[in-house]
Amino acid sequence: MLHRIYLTPGMFGFARLASFDYFVHVQHGLERQFADAGQDLEVHVVDVSPTASVCRRAARLAEVVDATAGDDGPIHLLGPSTGGLDARLVASPGVRLANAGAPQRWLPRLRSVTMMNTPHFGTPLAAFFATSKGQRVLHALSAFTIIGLSLGRGPLGIASMFIAMVGRSDHAIGLELHLMDKLVDSLVGMLDDARSPEVRAFLDAIKDDQGAVLQVSPEAMELMVAGIADHPDVVYQSTASMAPTPSVGKWLGTLLSPWQTTSLTLFTTLHGITSGFDERYPCAEMSGDPEKGVAFAGEETEAKLLRLLGKAPDLQANDGIVPLRSQLWGTLVWTGLGDHLDVLGHYRDDRPASGAELSHHDWLTSGSAFGPADFEALMSAVASGMLKASGHRR
Incomplete structure (x- = not known):
């Protein structure tokens, strides 16, 4: 039997850019698993802007499925980060998406929706990214992701300057924004002439449309949680991870690598912003008793978190981008230590590559x-x- 899986990228993600396939490790990993099970697999990667509104991204996902799903066989949607919200929206009964074709044609064949580290209850980082400075930081982080993944690591000097600007107050915001734009130009300049125009166009799209950033704020996601229903005939499964709280010991472990030290400093900044929360919008499913104010994702999920993590994660636990408790939806099939990019196969591996x-x-x-x-x-x-x-x- 032929299964079709549709991968839709989330924040910082892309389909193929600068000769690099963002989903290469996920695709190969799933192909190995399905082959071992004796099942045929066809993988489609959806090309969408990572920061466009969830509705627009979901409409694009529906269009791609409608055009390529054929007439038979199971369909699966997989989205990391905000891509998981796209998948949920497409699968929701009665949803209205502009220019999305007729999803009813293939919707009866949709078997599962997989959401990897998705901000179902929002992320505090969105509030920062929504500011003038935060928009430039998001733009620059996207550039660092492209360069870092395609070249293996980013430039140390540019990264150090970027971290210094992120940590400053906004008293010289105009100058900082100008300098941050210059840093992005320097990053893209590291690519050859064949790849840089494609990357510039991609980054321009991020700067021009950041609708998803506003939509994944804790306040906005409260409305999606209340209004978007799961399809009763579809299996919803999630993965969730958290990174260790940055510490002096972690820095000491990176001293032999200036790049790792700089990179950890950047991660620490993101982790710190993401760990903050408003008690009114805690980025988590809470206990049914409002007076308790306790995060509670259901007995089965809580037992799994306790067994696999060794403790019940608090509201501050996060992967550097999304609070762990915001990532919980449907059946939790995997949880562990890892950051927002680790779970997609973008982790350190010193073994020789094939x-x-x-x-x-x-x-x-x-x-x-x-x-x-x-x-x-x-x-x-x-x-x-x-x-x-x-x-x-x-």
């Missing part, structure tokens, strides 16, 4: 120690859930 496209690059150092065995276990859990939803047992 090919350039299979190299693992960890440009954002978090100290999670996420590695090949963790990634394989994650892919196994995701694939098992998809196969089970399609009536197959491994």
Whole structure:
């Protein structure tokens, strides 16, 4: 039986850019898992702007599925970060998406929606990205992601200047924004002439449309949680991770690598912003008793978190971008230590690669120690859930 999986990128993500496939490790991991189960697999990567509104991104996802799904076989949607919201919206009964074709034609064949580190209850980082300075930071972080993943690591000097500007107050905001734009130009200039125009166009799209940034704020996501229903015939599964709280010990462990030290400093800034929360909008499913004010994702999920993490994560626990408790939705199939990019296969791996496209690059150092065995276990859990939803047992 032929399964079709649609991968839709989230914030900082892309389909293929600068000769780099963002989903290469996820795609190969799922292909291995399905082959081991004796199932055929066809993978489609949806090309969407990472920061466009969730509705526009979901409409694009629906268009791609409608054009390529054929007439039979199970369909699975997988979205990391905000891509998981796109998948949820497409699958929701009665949803109205502009120019999305007729999803009813293939919707009866949709078996699963997989959401990896998705901000179902929002992220505090969105409020920062919505500011004038935050918009430039998001723009620059996207550039660092592209350069870091395609080249293996970013430029040390530019990264150090960027971190210094992020940490400053806004008293010289005009000058800082100008300098940050110059840093992005310097980053893109590291690419050859064949790749840089494509990357510039991609980054311009991020600067021009940041609708999703506003939509994933904790306040805005409260409305989506209340208004977007899950499809009763579709399996919803999630993965969730957290990075260790940055510490002096983590910095000491990076002293032999100036790039890792700089990268960890940047991650620490993001982690600190994401760990903040408003008690009115806590980025988590809370106990049914409002007076308790306790995060509670259901007995089964809470037991799994306790068993796999060794403790119940608090509201500050996050992967550097999304609070862990905001990532919980449907059946939790995998949880562990890892940052926002680790779970997509972008982790440090010093083993010789079998090919350039299979190299693992960890440009954002978090100290999670996420590695090949963790990634394989994650892919196994995701694939098992998809196969089970399609009536197959491994």
